[in-house]
Amino acid sequence: xxxxxxxxxxxxxxxxxxxxxxxxxxxxxxxxxxxxxxxVRDKTFIGSTVFLLLIVLASIVIPALISGSDxxxxxxxxxxxxxxxxxxxxxxxxxxxxEARQLAGVPEAERLVSDGDVDAALVPGDGGYTVVGGSExxxxxxxxxxxxxxxxxxERNAAGAGLTPDELRAGSxxxxxxxDPGPIPPLVAELASIGLAIVFYMTALGFGMxxxxxxxxxxxxxxxxxxxxxxxxxxxxxxxxxxxxxMALAQITVIAIAAIxxxxxxxxxxxxSVIAPVSGWFVVxxxxxxxxxxxxxxVAGSIxxxxxxxxxxxxxxxxxxxxxxxxxxxxxxxxxxVASFVPIAxxxxxxxxxxxxxxxxxxxxxxxxxxxxxxVGLVAGGARLYERTLLQTGRRMGYREAIAQKAE
Amino acid sequence: MLTVSGLTRRFGETLAxxxxxFEVAPGRLTGFVGANGAGKTTTMRIILxxxxxxxxxxxxxxxxxxxxxxxxxxxxxxxxxxxxxxxxRDQLVFFGKLHGLDPDAAAERVDKLLDRLxxxxxxxxxxxxxxxxxxxxVQIAAALVHEPVALVLDEPFSGLDPFAxxxxxxxxxEEVGSHVPVLFSSHQLELVERLCDDLVVLSHGKxxxxxxxxxxxxxxxxxxxxxxxxxxxxxxxxxxxxxxxxDVDGCSAQVDVGEPGREQELLRAALVRGPVREMTPVRxxxxxxxxxxxxx
Numbered sequence: 001x002x003x004x005x006x007x008x009x010x011x012x013x014x015x016x017x018x019x020x021x022x023x024x025x026x027x028x029x030x031x032x033x034x035x036x037x038x039x040v041r042d043k044t045f046i047g048s049t050v051f052l053l054l055i056v057l058a059s060i061v062i063p064a065l066i067s068g069s070d071x072x073x074x075x076x077x078x079x080x081x082x083x084x085x086x087x088x089x090x091x092x093x094x095x096x097x098x099e100a101r102q103l104a105g106v107p108e109a110e111r112l113v114s115d116g117d118v119d120a121a122l123v124p125g126d127g128g129y130t131v132v133g134g135s136e137x138x139x140x141x142x143x144x145x146x147x148x149x150x151x152x153x154x155e156r157n158a159a160g161a162g163l164t165p166d167e168l169r170a171g172s173x174x175x176x177x178x179x180d181p182g183p184i185p186p187l188v189a190e191l192a193s194i195g196l197a198i199v200f201y202m203t204a205l206g207f208g209m210x211x212x213x214x215x216x217x218x219x220x221x222x223x224x225x226x227x228x229x230x231x232x233x234x235x236x237x238x239x240x241x242x243x244x245x246x247m248a249l250a251q252i253t254v255i256a257i258a259a260i261x262x263x264x265x266x267x268x269x270x271x272x273s274v275i276a277p278v279s280g281w282f283v284v285x286x287x288x289x290x291x292x293x294x295x296x297x298x299v300a301g302s303i304x305x306x307x308x309x310x311x312x313x314x315x316x317x318x319x320x321x322x323x324x325x326x327x328x329x330x331x332x333x334x335x336x337x338v339a340s341f342v343p344i345a346x347x348x349x350x351x352x353x354x355x356x357x358x359x360x361x362x363x364x365x366x367x368x369x370x371x372x373x374x375x376v377g378l379v380a381g382g383a384r385l386y387e388r389t390l391l392q393t394g395r396r397m398g399y400r401e402a403i404a405q406k407a408e
Numbered sequence: 409m410l411t412v413s414g415l416t417r418r419f420g421e422t423l424a425x426x427x428x429x430f431e432v433a434p435g436r437l438t439g440f441v442g443a444n445g446a447g448k449t450t451t452m453r454i455i456l457x458x459x460x461x462x463x464x465x466x467x468x469x470x471x472x473x474x475x476x477x478x479x480x481x482x483x484x485x486x487x488x489x490x491x492x493x494x495x496x497r498d499q500l501v502f503f504g505k506l507h508g509l510d511p512d513a514a515a516e517r518v519d520k521l522l523d524r525l526x527x528x529x530x531x532x533x534x535x536x537x538x539x540x541x542x543x544x545x546v547q548i549a550a551a552l553v554h555e556p557v558a559l560v561l562d563e564p565f566s567g568l569d570p571f572a573x574x575x576x577x578x579x580x581x582e583e584v585g586s587h588v589p590v591l592f593s594s595h596q597l598e599l600v601e602r603l604c605d606d607l608v609v610l611s612h613g614k615x616x617x618x619x620x621x622x623x624x625x626x627x628x629x630x631x632x633x634x635x636x637x638x639x640x641x642x643x644x645x646x647x648x649x650x651x652x653x654x655d656v657d658g659c660s661a662q663v664d665v666g667e668p669g670r671e672q673e674l675l676r677a678a679l680v681r682g683p684v685r686e687m688t689p690v691r692x693x694x695x696x697x698x699x700x701x702x703x704x
Contacts, residue, residue: 030505038494222489226550229456229483230506232475391458 027231031239032246035214039247049251052202056255059195060262072099073141076109076121081152082129085122089148098144120145128153192275193352194329196282199255200348201325204290205318207248208297211240212314215301215390224390233387241294241379248290252283274355281364282351288368289347292375293317295382302390303397316399324348333357341367343374409433410455410558410589414464417450424450426613427464432558432589432606437580439600439621440593441698442610448593449486451610452560455591456483468558479508482556484564486593488547490535496546497522497531500553507554514553521549524579541572548576552583559584561592565599577603601694609701617701624697633664634671637686638678648677662690 025033039045075086077100086100101118103109109121113132120141121132131137131145158168218224227236256279263272300313324345328336329352339349340359346367353359389402410432417425425447432438442448453459455466457478466473491499497518504514522528525545527538535543544567551559559580565573584590591608594600600607600621607624609617617624633654636642642661646653651674652664665671671687678684692700 025505025511027506030502034502037498038491217491221492222485222487223491225453225458225485225487225489226483226503227506228458229481229485230479230503 027235028238028242031231031236032243033239035240035243036247039210039243048206049254052251053254053258056199056258057262060259061266072096073120073138074099074101074118075141075145076101076103076112076118076123078103078106078109078121078123082122082124085129085145085148085152088152089144092148093144098141188271189356192271193355196278196351196355197325197328197348199252200282200286200289201321203248203252203255203286204293204347205321207244207251207290208293208317208321209310209314210247211244211294211297212301212304212310212317213307214240214244215298216304216307216310219302219304219390220306228391233390234383236390237295237298237383237386240298241291245287245291245294249283249287252286256283278351278354281354284368285347285351285371288371288375289344292343292371292378293320295379295386296320299382299385299389299399299402302386303392303399303402305396309396313396313399320344328352341370343371346371409469410591411467411470412451412455412464413467415451415454415461415466416463417447417454417459417461424613425454425461428610428613428615429464430608430615430618432591434589435584435586436605437584437590437592437603438606438608439604440591440608440610441595441597441600442593443702444595446610446702447613448610449562452483452486452562452591452593455560456481477557480554480557482551482554482559482561484547484551484559484561486562488544490543490547490550492536493534495532496527496535496538499535500546500549503550504553507556509554517553517555518549521553525549541568544568544572545576548579552579555583556588558588559590559592561590563594564592565594565596573599597693597695597698607694609698611702617697621694625691625694631689631691632666632668632671633662633690634674635686635688635690636661636663636674636678636684638681639683639685640681644681648674659685 072090075082075098077083077086083100083102086098090096090098101112103112103121106121106123109118109123110132112118113121113134116134119133120137122145123130123132129145129149131142155165155168158165218227224236260272260276263269263275297314297317300310300317304310304313321344324339324342325348327339327345328349331339336349336353339345340353340363342349350359350364350367354364385399385402389397411429412431413429415425415428416423428447428451440448440451450459454461455473457473457475468474468477494502500518500521501511501514504517505511509517519528519531522531525548527542527545527549530538530542535546538546548561548564551561564580565576568576580590592604604621607617607619607621608615636645637660640659642656642659645651645656645661645663650666650670652666653661654664655662663674665674671689675684675687678687
């Protein structure tokens, strides 16, 4: 076997110093830039972002529009006492809730109920009054009318026994005093915390899948070989993580702005003052939670060889998001407290808790410290797996196999 | 000068490369041939740092190859691939920048290359909308965009029609000039014979022949085989002592005279019998060299 070729080479080879131009832009930034510019030009991506935006706006504005156009429930009555009862029920409910409509007789009242012109009719019946409804009577309306009728008739009976209404009610008042009132009405807080969890889940999943797809596309098209020859594999990973994190952050920022515009449009500045600071925390949790998983999404792409493989290779990533999502939405309070310290889960649970209860400042700080530690660990582990598996184009690997792979 | 020295690489139990060593000289097209599975692609991937060797190293002008130097190499992998859904100009500029060009220089260079390749009008088209031949052109452009200091091309001409091969070869010669070493693998031996200055033959992970193409084919020495064309039947050559007749077909024959110089005796003997229309030394084709080298 010959050692070298026999062709004599010129004694003086031309001075071929490699033209290593000092890297004008770091490779990871070039990769990030490409991720962003291709996505921004992608019509599917723009379409889905606009769609998501419309859903957020609609879910804020439409309920307000519907409840605003509703007006008071109309109740048909046939005698003065009926009118008085409805008026009383309306007063108790704070006004604007119920409206009496005086009619000539019961048949006419029933006809209006059937036609849907009124919500119910209050007519004299056995041992008092009967509420007539179509297929059903709204339970709030029924309870209000029952309470008003009881009060009205009790007062009248008491007057017959020589008691004034005040004497009758002496000592029976019941008022409510909350020792720990939440920042905003409980139902709204609950919905808003679910909303934040959904935004995190959808965005993290959506952009996570994009990272995996972007990686497997480069493997599938084989361009990865050229990339790997030109720049360090880690630069490819950091570029992808950075590019998609920027996109994800931009998207939730746009969603947040849409939500703020929506809340302002429906005159709920009161909610805004509570939700805005929590949104700040949410952004921090989002960025950390997303970056923690980003390199794992990249591994899901690098152990696959074709787009179809992603269904199975992204399953762990999907589970890591889905389980904490359900947990943070449906679990009990103490479980949520625990979840708000567990990495990834904390990104969904802690902002929610901050809406529904008063959380002492040390808690989010500790939870974020834990999340940062987990992020560093996951990113380092993910990067190692990514480096070992990216150039294996033969077949799809499992996670266990990827972890067992020796570094070359 | 690109020097490959002592490369060894195993895949599991299989020894894919066994102490592979050769040089690629500046300004010379070096053909890299071998049967499928001989280790050509593995060697090239190691040169580009995409795969790590288990032993040996690659040197550049005498010093071990660094990542910074590799970044200025041009590489065309065996399995073609660029971004299918990216405009060709955009992606060539991207590759230029990845290889260290600044954005303006990259853009200028890409426009020049696309013009040279006749693709200027397609600059804004997605790669996937181009014909396969044009995609191949873009692929070569991607390897050349940063004016590489060395080129490693894995089967650069496969899938090209003869015209495209000529155009690509011209482009390569033009681009590499006198100072860029070029290593390209191919299994189209006649192509390698036509284009290459030097040759490295790989067989079962070992270099079995290396050198200038002309020398490997035995130019100027040793050839004792001649083709002779006479006016009449050449069958009588079989009876000449000391002559090995390889083939006789009517008036023509192919004979081995045994040792240099004896062809003159043959010529004299033939002239006695009548006119000699043709007598030429027969050099082995590259495919013969290849077969001989790999069968050892």
